[in-house]
Amino acid sequence: MINASLTELRAALDAGQTSSVELANLFLDRIDRLDGTLNSFITVDRARALDAARAADARIATGSAGPLTGIPIAHKDVFCTQGVLTTCGSRMLSNFVSPYDAHVVELLGRAGAVMLGKTNMDEFAMGSSNENSHFGAVRNPWNTDRIPGGSSGGSAAAVAARLVPAATGTDTGGSVRQPAALTGVTGIKPTYGVVSRYGMIAYASSFDQAGVFAASAEDCALMLSAIAGFDPRDSTSLERPAEDYSLALQQSAAEPARPLAGLRIGLPEEFFGDGLAADVRAAVEAAIEEYRRLGATTVAVKLPNAKLAIPAYYVLAPAEASSNLSRFDGVRYGHRAAEYGDLDDMYRKSRAEGFGAEVKRRILVGTYVLSHGYYDAYYLQAQKLRRLIAEDFRAAFTQCDVIAGPTSPTTAWAIGAKTDDPVQMYLSDIYTIAVNLAGLPGLSHPAGFGDGGLPVGLQLIGNYFDESRLLGTAHRYQQATDWHLRRPAIAA
């Protein structure tokens, strides 16, 4: 049962072969047994989970279950959960219990999904390795000396180790896709505005977008369908009719042997240049060959400004973060220094104690680039680059339907290997960040293994609102391959 897909779990629940309470206990026991090593959860709430599971069982008994009713899930600790600790991976919020549910939490709760707990993450979603958590680093289930990627490293590791069949995450610069790649699971970040940000603790508002992790594209489609849709509480939420992303997966192909016939896959030369590790290149090229075998054609495309994505991102995201994180001042909630003199001293001490090094670094950078006299040179220039990058993608999508490439330039690295070199750390997001700058949807799926048996992810980038195409494309690939079914030894 621990390796079952969501569809299989649904069938088993509906057939009475298992119950939601049984499933919750099964996965909670795995968390108890394995998470001491992995550290993928910050909070596990067994009592609450079992209450929700009992309610789900009652609903299943009445025959009114939805696709996710009774399915255990976990939320990244960036989502506010009413009555449950919501830390955002930070000491600043280590005592914060939200009085309300995030939109995503509310929707999955309404769908009957059973939240087992809140997953570990880089503090305030700032990081690419999950080493920036106040609650300690998360370990990669494939090799526990390695990082799982970040910032949604807890969710990715938990799904990879089958501590939970599916989990939510957020992706500001690659924080769903990169950990999905590094832990060998499937993860999707939809078009900016498809999922409401209400109740999702903001890092960089114009980039932040919720996404999901699961073993397969098929499972991701079920999860994404549950959380996507317009929410009037988020002014950047897009007013579009709700979409069922599973539908596209169920359509039968005209040419069963070549189910992707007609699909044009763009291969940006910039994503296959220097800096791409040989083992990752080999796995990604093999996966692309598989796509060709499935009927897709490939075309070389150019994203000439993609190399500017990281500098642009590391101006704009910190700028927004420096302002977004101002509310954490120790006045109304969160960490307040035990002793302080005047008001300024309280601010200084509370924030100095409450925030970790990477968060402080980004607040400082963001404050600097917004300062009088620097705004034009940094912030406005970076906004221009952002438009150029979006324009690159627009041009590329005139030649292709999806863009493919590696999700991450390397496989998972050793814990501690990059912690002293923030720039090296930032460069690990070189293929994912441009997608956030443009607000496009992106997906990462397992595409084999590199050196040391570490997972490699392939990134598919779609045009705006092309989530169904991304999921459908990955699904065809997963029907023909079994990389997504491989499990780390720890999950056995």
Add this chain to the structure above:
Amino acid sequence: MSRNDWEVVIGLEVHAQLNTASKIFSGASTAFGSEPNRQASAVDIALPGVLPVLNRGAVERAIRFGLAIDAQVAPKSVFARKNYFYPDLPKGYQISQFELPVVSGGTITIRVGEGDKAYEKTVNLTRAHLEEDAGKSLHEDFHGMSGIDLNRAGTPLLEIVSEPDMRSSAEAVAYARALHALVRWIEICDGNMQEGSFRCDANVSVRRPGGPLGTRREIKNLNSFRFLQQAIDFEVQWQIERLEDGGTIQQATVLFDPDTGETRVMRTKEDAHDYRYFPDPDLMPLVIVPEWIDRVREQLPELPAAMKARFIDDYGLSAYDATTLTASREVATYYQAAVDAAGQAQAKTCANWVMGDLAARLNKAELDVTASPVSPTQLAGLVTRIADNTISNAIGKKVFDALWNGEGDSADDIIEAQGLKQVTDSGAIEAMIDEVLAANQKSVDEFRAGKEKAFNALVGQVMKASRGKANPAQVNEILRRKLGG
């Protein structure tokens, strides 16, 4: 050198609280005076993860204002974050507008001074932008600590910025009063200055006439017209004295202390904040389509400037009368209703009554015109009876008092019930005059000896005998005929 060698330059920034039922970015109520923090929603207290949603009612009020001052309403404006730390600013930034405000330009015409020295002046506005108010820090009753009340946090404000066009505290006050009347006139702000619904900041500098602008100091948070005047007068005096003593003015923000009548420095330019404005990524640009503006325009009432022009052109009122009657929407509405009932020919008489007896009585009773015991229709009825000689002007005042005291439903009722109808029967008047002449031989003699004053005494006696009801014109005429004989 004397004070007269300096020119005063004043610009005002006014924060008008918009009278929406809910806040500008949350659904919490904006009602004043509830228990602290009872009207602060998750958005207002800036819980982690919450997001702002713009209240269209606030935008609509900004459009109304833009149209009322004949300004440009921006088809696209942008909300920006103004970043600074303060305990009553829950997010650590205020959502405001910076580079692209919703309203740009526009003018307000003011009338300054009284009598012969009165003059009109047009003040140019720079811009008006939407923003949210902060909460309040309460420094008393907390045993050396401060309390925070976030009920006001997120209340919609329209910050209205004038050009530095004013040259005296009198002009500044006239502008502030005109603006105050206008925002109430178009019903976007209740104008309650005690409750902080209309707050003025004054930027004040002095210079040699024709010279470059002096360094300004900004007087913050003036919540009455009197304080505005006192604060500017003090500030001007202070700046001039300092300059004449060979000193310089440092750019600064100052506070006015009503107890001492002085301003004192709150912060100087050196410790001014760098607000790090940038577009708020949580809010889309505010797009206002022409159709929206048209809809708002259709709903606008007649504006004071147009009404004033009409009163002058159509009713023949003086500029002074027209200005006075359009100083507030309530008075103008009252006056208009009276004229509508009495007829345009009585417009001037109605104006005299509204600005004279009615205003005096209201003032004495400390009543607003909307609470006047005498309705516009009742006043029109009274004016009509004076015009058609049913009663004299003097009896009119009696009838007005009776209406005020609720002695009857209409002027006609009172005239009838109290027998105040003017006597125009010349036979009856002649009889009364004969009696008066017989009883006042001394006055008759004096008149005949050339004392014109004696004539007035005789008229008075006749009026007295008629208990004021005799038609004064007829009395004059008949009396003169009899005496002149």
